[in-house]
Amino acid sequence: MTSPIFLPAEPLTIPRDQHAISRKDISPSALRVLYRLHEAGYGVYLVGGAVRDLLLGEHPKDFDVATDATPEQVKHLFRNCRLIGRRFRLAHVVYGREIIEVATFRANTDDGSGDRETDEDGRVLRDNVYGTIEDDAVRRDFTANALYYAIADFSVRDYTGGFEDVNNRTLKLIGDPETRYREDPVRMLRAVRLAAKLRFTIDPASAEPISRLAPLLQEAAAARLFEECLKLFLSGHAEASFLGLEAHGLLAGLFPETARALASNRSGALRRMLIEGLRATDARIAADEPVSPAFLFALLLWPAYCRTLAMLQAQGVEAADAERRAADRVTLHQVDTVALPRRFSLPMQEIWLLQSRFSLRQRKKVVRLLAHPRFRAAYDFLLLRQSASDGHAADIAFWSEAQLDPDHALAVTAVRAEVDAETEEGGDARKPRRRRRRRPAATGH
Template sequence: MLTGFKSLVRKASSIFSSDKEQAYPIIIPRNNHSLSRKSLSPNAVKVLYRLNKAGFEAHLVGGCIRDHLIGMEPKDFDIVTNATPEEVHKTFSNSRLIGRRFRLVHVTFGREIIEVSTFRASSKQDDESATANTSLKGKDSARSAHGIVLRDNVYGSIEEDAERRDFTFNALYYNVKDFSIHDYCGGLKDIEDKKIRIIGNPRERYQEDPVRMLRAIRFAGKLGFDIEEETAAPIKEMAHLLDHIPPARLFEEVLKLLGSGNGVETFALLRQYGLFRYLFPDTDALLNSGWKRSDINPEGFILQGLKNTDDRIQSGKTTAPYFLYAILLWPSVTLRHEEFQAQGIPVTPALHQAASMVLDNQVASTAIPRRFSTPMREIWDMQLRLPKRYGKRALQLLEHPRFRAGFDFLLIRELSGTQLDGLGKWWEAFQFGNEAEQRELIRSIDSRSDSSKSGPKKRRPRRRKSNNKNTVSSQVTE
């Protein structure tokens, strides 16, 4: 970590002024930093050069520069320009305009998408000048009754663009014309100090977009940085503003927060700052209640699930969004399942009702598309089906499209302390056993089932064959 940044500091030790007033931007020439075109996406470089050739200013911005300086491999290559979205779209035939709240352009190169946005000015500044200048280029801003910015399409200069970005280390720009890095808000110093600092007044910035609170948590979990004191101070008090963010947007934020390889740390921070309850209200209430059962420790289960997800991602494997959500909601499903069974509802219908109730409650906070909620239900349902391995059922379950996800979920339950009488080990052996080994495993279950039944098997009484003549005559008689 910070290897690229240490190199930069060593070569340009005077970039930080000792005076209180630092002159911005700080410009780091190519020979004083380690970021080169070889570290960048070739497609992003193509977009930069094409925009320059068309007469526009264009820069890489934010995450890719920050991550390189920290010593992480850059993944997202975002570009800003003084060209409007329509002008960018016209420049690239392989592009499309997207977004209403924040209009931008996606330039596609196969599976890679380069995101291009136009320099933004402060929407607050535009609101104040709206009556004085109704012809402002790109004027398109709106706020909700709670002060949340609903549309942010007010175009401005690169200096204005830097001021309206969220955190200082995201206001770093890379100029492809001379390969220099421009720091407009002190992001380099905050990287050196391992601090997450919001640009401007924290309360105003969170009011404009409450998701910035979640982003602060995400960066803290991802980078291992501390949230600067003034940046952190209003979060608990203003967390309730997340209730006014569209559930579909929060669904995507949860995947970034807990599905990016740092879920365990991020989960702890979300709870510490009082944000988790606005993402998963039922789960948070259950965790706070201290409810436990002999076969589940809710917090232990969630932490084990997040750890497994982190391990997969960090080893280069993929995870499905529905699996992450299935983990986070399972404790609530278990609680509701218990309540429905107490009302006399049979086990399987009780589970289905519990799943429906939990999902219905959850979508009010974070929308869950049907393509994800259906496999979530199937994973939960597999937890009742996997213990039933008798006869041909084991082979049938092995062919189920959700078997592997259900089995992985089962292992997480066992690892978190749920006692399932070696069920995971049995299925592990069954999956990889040959035909003879599978028959023996099934036989062991069948024999165990037979031995568990007490007393001799009752024989049904034999029925006497009726006399056809008597039967017919009696029917006739009647």
């Protein structure tokens, strides 16, 4: 059973004229749900991240509702409602592509009449014990997420001190931090992600246990950690999230081989590349441009791939075989922690394996690489590698030109090679070089 969390002596009610939330900033679909439940006599509130973001002047993407109506009572009111979930029973009210999630107030402790189950380490397996709004507030994770906007009088209800924490831009866990992290280790990642997204500081007491408890992430479901990685790195705050993972000792919990590779890379080149890539990812998302999870994981696991490749080559493994084995080994080890689907892991490996082909200049190989479906992603990855080492400038120049005119790029490279060779021989004009006859250009290139 979870340890009880005690409420403040007096909950705080912030009237309409003392907060910034306006109904015009709330989704019309969410307002319909709020009003219908209110008119049916139920207590109902907008809750969680939407209230927090509205107080910060942001525009929430999702609007969640909390009520004292049971999921079945909610379904009775809305024909466009479906009930989901086993661990947490929820009602989804669907308006076109928008889903308003409606949750019944949950209690933090079970007197035996509810449906709650935890494992021997305290992790919650099922939690469908209903209670009051006060019960519901203290079982949420952070004080900033435990604020309730009442449609009845347009006030904000605060039971945990979250209103002050939002104003101070502080992320604070509700209850004993170590107990809450042991209940659900993924809360440590949520703390880092929310702090990065909101530009909040994690409260010292909430931050202190994270590095000690980071190994608990290995016991979390690998599929859930994959979803959390997408939220960490594909929400527009990838760089700040990565720095937060580093600062709180969580990087090794998510990407153990990457963490070891970065620690052993004395020059810091691999970390510079990683940071530059995450910064570019944030810029693409800010510009509303697509970002591939395959490219993201190719970036995050590149240090691990480089380290593994170097170890295999040091053992005398032939280059091409070492590349393939390194790619397979890193992927196999990583999916034990984060369940990376094959639709992303295979393109990720292709991006890595194509890197060694950028040094090739034979005509057939150039044309073949340009036609490869993963060429553009691999080329973009090569550009990122330049931020770690300036040894790729010649390859970048050639392939930039090759994308415009393969024949011209090959001709320029051939002339440069001849000039370099003649310079090395001292410019001896008595030994003219025979030129190979050029084949006609392949059609379509």
